[in-house]
Amino acid sequence: MAMHYNETSPRKNVSEPIVRVEKLEVNFDGFKAIRGLDFALSAGELRFLIGPNGAGKTTLLDVLCGKVKPSQGKVLFKGQTDLARHQEHQIAQLGIGRKFQAPSIFVTLTVQENLLLSMRQKRGLLSTLVAKTTPEQRERLHHYLEMIGLTDKAREKAGSLSHGEKQWLEIGMLLIQEPELLLLDEPAAGMTDSETEKTGELLHRISDKQTVVVVEHDMDFVRQFAKTVTVMHEGTVLCEGTMAEVQNDDRVAEVYLGRRGERND
Numbered sequence: 679m680a681m682h683y684n685e686t687s688p689r690k691n692v693s694e695p696i697v698r699v700e701k702l703e704v705n706f707d708g709f710k711a712i713r714g715l716d717f718a719l720s721a722g723e724l725r726f727l728i729g730p731n732g733a734g735k736t737t738l739l740d741v742l743c744g745k746v747k748p749s750q751g752k753v754l755f756k757g758q759t760d761l762a763r764h765q766e767h768q769i770a771q772l773g774i775g776r777k778f779q780a781p782s783i784f785v786t787l788t789v790q791e792n793l794l795l796s797m798r799q800k801r802g803l804l805s806t807l808v809a810k811t812t813p814e815q816r817e818r819l820h821h822y823l824e825m826i827g828l829t830d831k832a833r834e835k836a837g838s839l840s841h842g843e844k845q846w847l848e849i850g851m852l853l854i855q856e857p858e859l860l861l862l863d864e865p866a867a868g869m870t871d872s873e874t875e876k877t878g879e880l881l882h883r884i885s886d887k888q889t890v891v892v893v894e895h896d897m898d899f900v901r902q903f904a905k906t907v908t909v910m911h912e913g914t915v916l917c918e919g920t921m922a923e924v925q926n927d928d929r930v931a932e933v934y935l936g937r938r939g940e941r942n943d
């Protein structure tokens with residue numbers, strides 16, 4: 679029987695938001711993809727972003743990782759740092775990791791070589807694959823291999839992994855850099871049922887220590903694994919709450935299904 683993660687209260691008891699977005703606007707050649715959006719995220723949350731196509735979910739992630747610059751508004755990280763004033767690589771250094779849908783693993787390297795490369799990149803060492811691994815690095819490697827469920831495949835070539843395993847490896851490559859905030863775009867897309875289930879469990883394990891934002895279209899996945907859901911529509915936040923709360927919100931039904939009662943006109 680599948681375990682449900684959304685039966686407890688939607689938010690953990692945490693104080694200052696790790697991210698606070700105020701009056702955000704993003705303009706693409708005159709088109710406002712984000713319009714006056716306010717959004718806050720507590721440290722240690724696992725937050726799902728849902729909403730119809732074109733709602734602005736990916737654009738919001740793009741702003742948080744610095745790929746897209748806002749035309750107006752503030753994007754505060756840990757209360758002080760305005761991300762709008764930083765470049766993408768600086769934001770990565772500040773501790774925000776983004777996983778895109780397109781894979782970026784090295785298929786000819788083994789699982790553990792991919793993880794080691796990713797770990798050393800963050801540390802700025804001149805290490806190569808032949809560099810000696812320190813006991814601390816080895817411990818970290820084992821910890822994250824275990825976390826993503828690939829300990830038994832550590833020495834296999836990344837190219838031989840299943841689609842789901844490749845996605846976990848990529849998440850592992852982000853995790854091993856120990857970001858405080860992790861941004862994921864449809865992490866379970868294209869996975870089998872069993873891989874999807876494992877991915878949901880992985881997200882919960884990650885959010886024990888880190889904050890995670892997931893853009894997701896698969897409502898079954900959201901229903902099973904989300905505690906707090908933010909529904910976006912036309913570049914702004916429509917509502918927020920548990921999946922049960924947002925499902926019962928008339929505005930959500932309207933944007934997903936069209937206006938109620940119109941057929942009786």
Ligand SMILES: Nc1ncnc2c1ncn2[C@@H]1O[C@H](COP(=O)(O)OP(=O)(O)OP(=O)(O)O)[C@@H](O)[C@H]1O
Pocket residue numbers: 706707709710711729730731732733734735736737738
């Ligand atoms: N680089 C761009 N230039 C112009 N318009 C863009 C650009 N990126 C996104 N848009 C537009 O901004 C709006 C929001 O797009 P975004 O991809 O953020 O939505 P989304 O909620 O992630 O949608 P989906 O669920 O379909 O991925 C859309 O109308 C999209 O066409």
